[in-house]
Amino acid sequence: MSAAGSAGPAGSVAVVIPNDIPFPSWDLYEASIPLTVFGKPQPDLADPWYDLRLCGTDEGAGPAGASGLAVRTPYGLEDLAGADTVIVPSVPDACVEDGVPLPPKLIAALRDARDAGARMVSLCTGAFALAEAGVLDGRRATAHWMHTAQLAARYPKVRVDDSVLYVDDGDVLTSAGLTAGLDLCLHLVRRDLGAHVANQLARRMVVPAHRKGGQAQFIDLSVPATDDEGLGPVLEWARARLDEPLSVDDLARRASMSPRTFYRRLQAATGTTPLQWLLNQRLARAQALLESTGLPVEKVGELSGLGTANNLRHHFLKQVGVSPTDYRRSFPAHPAHPARPARNGGEG
Template identity: 50%
Template sequence: MVSILSVMSVVALALSDTVPLFELGAPCTIFGADRSDITEAGWYEFRVCGPPNVRVDQWFRAATEFGYDELVTADTVVVPACHDADMRPPRDLVDAVRAAYDRGARVLSICTGAFVLAEAGLLDGRRATTHWLHTATLARRYPRVTVDANVLYVDEDRVLTSAGKAAGIDLCLHVVRRDWGATVANEVARRLVTAPHRAGGQAQYIEPAVPKQSYDELAPAMDWALRHLDEPITVEQLARQANLGVRTLNRHFRSRVGTNPLKWLQDQRVRKAQQLLEQTDLGIDTVAREVGFGTAVALRRHFRQRLDTTPDAYRRAFSGATREGARG
């Protein structure tokens, strides 16, 4: 769902004892670093909120400037993995997250942070995910939650959940994309030297491991497809570019990317359309042809399926976002 961000939007990161250090990296780097050179309209106001001298991992004490009272007043609350999944999350944290949501905040979790959201009742009747090791526990403990163990993250508008660690990066970039548009999110990803977009529906856990040569074999086909998005592309053509059979191509795509070649191709077309809508004045029909959807009707259908919006609404929200920032 597209959102239009107020420049002074406050993002609060919730700390509690023994939160893993790695879990803090994505929200601190993505929301906390100054990105005003990208938007020319400021960035998020970032706060780290927690009890005095909260313990991070097994080695550090964090002297936080803000407590849970400030977390309650934030516009976006990020809850990292913050406790053993076999234990109930801290009551004061649960109450603060619930109060923030009741005030209208957007709440997102990384890894076992989903247990805090579930304990607060925010996942009741919603689809959600967490690290695949803990999805069975989440589903058993909170039967009103529809737990999806096979995705990287789930966007339920004001409540978002993600799988473990690296999926937290994907979720944070997804939020930036919602707030600022694809161009800004891609630039942030480029600075982090990470993939600009992994769809939330990709698989969390894939086995067996992909043989190294499959990476090399897929790269030419993927690069070729990105250069020819304006043309009709079949799986057979992709297979020829990779010098693979169709079945082998599908197997390697599933193993490496977590989806099939056509789904990946459609995602790339949508991403390219987002960039054209943000950066050019091309008409919707022209954009549809440039990215290979052919017609505005097809482009609108894919935008609705993937972004829950229309190309016209997306353009109104994000055209010029890199020059002016998102508008409140």
């Protein structure tokens, strides 16, 4: 965390609220995501939880828009510099589409926060504010794919990647729009408090526990976008048995389909093949075990279905970019949690 010195493992999170202009000229959805993730205490998961601070660009309630909505915040932009993490949700539409300058006081406050050591985060078009403040210079970053071309043209020093859900560049993180902002916020919880806490929080929010930042914005590699094809139950069944040998024939039989039909439907729903889907799930299981338990690497390979420690290491280096041991060192120690999920219903 930053030099702000907040108590507890999670620290303080400051969210920029552009309340000096009428809503709906800015996106309330992206602003609500960090409020939902960081604002509600979860004492059974981590105590103390995050200290959330809403920092308005207007010190008062701001003007009411056509909807009659006005937002009052207890903190101002000067409070960004005292936070461990600063999050900038979407900026006003006119600043992106029409090139209207962002408020100089906001840009100055973001620079002060960066200089004070805050972790800097943007959701969707919030990347324009970080770029204007020079926070993204020389860094890889993303935003919603509809706006990445404008971001790249306006800020040529930023290495814009329009294909990913989010980018974790250490102390600077950026996300695509809408639900990708939720993915990034859960990723922050995962980094700060570990996989178990992030997974439990995601479960309470009824969202997927973890989508990798490098995943394409257009497809979800983990779950089908719809359950119309009847794939949901068989994929959940497979996730509960990742430590067992599973083949395409096994999954197809469970889904009451021919292997060829199952292959085609899974690829249409997730954008990947059945074998690659299984590998993705096993890697995700291995990551969770490395983050939340002290199990030996050999046992992690066994429980995730990746086999030997050498095989686990091979896939980690290829897909994650680091060895399992180095990956584990990136996370604080946490108590061990059950290695296998409960199997609800169905025969073995």
